Amino acid sequence: MSGRAPQSAGRDGKMSLGQHLLELRKRLFLAAAGLFVGAIAGWFLSDFVWDALREPIYAIIEAQHRNAQINYPDITSAFDLKLKISLYVGLIVSSPMWLYQIFAFLVPGLTRREKQYTFGFFFTAVPLFLAGCAAGWYVLPHVVELMTSFAPPEDAAFINAQAYFDFVLKLVVAIGIAFVLPVFIVLLNFAGVISAASIIKSWRIAILVIILFTAIATPAADVVSMFLLALPMIVLYFLAYGIAWLHDRRVAKRASAFAQEYAV
Secondary structure, three states: OHHHHHHHHHHOOOOOHHHHHHHHHHHHHHHHHHHHHHHHHHHHHHHHHHHHHOHHHHHHHHHHOOOEEEEOOOOOHHHHHHHHHHHHHHHHHOHHHHHHHHHHHHHHHOOOOHHHHHHHHHHHHHHHHHHHHHHHHHHHHHHHHHHHOOOOOOOOEEEEHHHHHHHHHHHHHHHHHHHHHHHHHHHHHHOOOOOHHHHHHOHHHHHHHHHHHHHHHOOOOOHHHHHHHHHHHHHHHHHHHHHHHHHHHHHHHHHHHHHHHOOO
């Protein structure tokens, strides 16, 4: 008898805690497998990616007429950096896989009708993630040039390879993830966790968090880059509110029509 309980729960559209944990394990395994395959591809692309990441350093040499170079402080630094580049290239390349697994895990919280929007969420999240990475990549040369300009022109700039990559990672990947967050806001609204009213009620806090996030992701001295990144994130937040408002309005109309049809 006890063995049939999960099946009957499945027919009712509900999952037990054990089923949720099994589903989570499955999704994590698939996401990890996608990341692993992406990291293998990233290993072969790492030299190309590292050459592209070093372009702002070469621009410093030409624009500021100073001696600037990236150095590796110990024997294993170059190998560790290659592994790290491979991992994060894999993270970006496999973003369709792990983003889909997140959505697929959250889908059971939606109604059958609302599950049709899953692919809409998915095909919105992936371009937004890549657009966020592109936005971080766009401001990277300006940030590097600005921060190195504070050094006296007669001094050489010796840049630690690991520290430089961590700086680029924080700027590019973090912005990409931040661009996806509005999609999750809409998903939570469709799942009935938050309402459009609560989203717009918190707009001041949201703008403050966005500005603080972009201030952390970019150097404090580069105010222009901070606002260039903050502006599209604010627009995406209000766009998420607009979609949530339309969804709540549609749900309210259906509920009202249902109540009038079956009113005694």
